[in-house]
Amino acid sequence: DAMVIQNPRYQVTQFGKPVTLSCSQTLNHNVMYWYQQKSSQAPKLLFHYYDKDFNNEADTPDNFQSRRPNTSFCFLDIRSPGLGDAAMYLCATNLGGRAVYEQFFGPGTRLTVL
């Protein structure tokens, strides 16, 4: 089945130790998103790529970076994780163009910062 895959599902890191989260998609969608979702809160958009065009939200901390080496893969790098960065990180895709309403989400990576 076509899908959005996130690895790992659970990630534990130490305070200040860089971590990379991975997302891949078999949908061949143009747009890929990263969201941060803390417990009982709304998913918060961090950034998105439309093809190779990178769009950063104004309030996304500099500590968060992203790479999209090709259509299928997108990475979230957290350079120096703090305790406040512990959250579920959701990757999503969207076909783009007129189909703006539908995003396909991966299962998420739950990040713990010790």
Place this chain on the structure above:
Amino acid sequence: QKEVEQDPGPLSVPEGAIVSLNCTYSNSAFQYFMWYRQYSRKGPELLMYTYSSGNKEDGRFTAQVDKSSKYISLFIRDSQPSDSATYLCAMEYNFNKFYFGSGTKLNVKP
């Protein structure tokens, strides 16, 4: 003021009840209005979307948008225990960007 406000619940109803879930928003530029369902430890999945004002029905689900009041609703008829999940409203702005509500946790008791 948050862009999207949603009552977190939890909302507990007996099986077969009609459920009403609601969101309010502040930005009149929103055009697409979506409802996502999120099961525990899973990513959200799209249930329904509506473009601009009006109603849309899909089986037991009805989505309603009132742009004049900046208010959207999702109704679930004949609710089932399998409907137990967190329901998130979402709104599209500025082409390919989305604001989400914080979600309402629904529990349908057998």
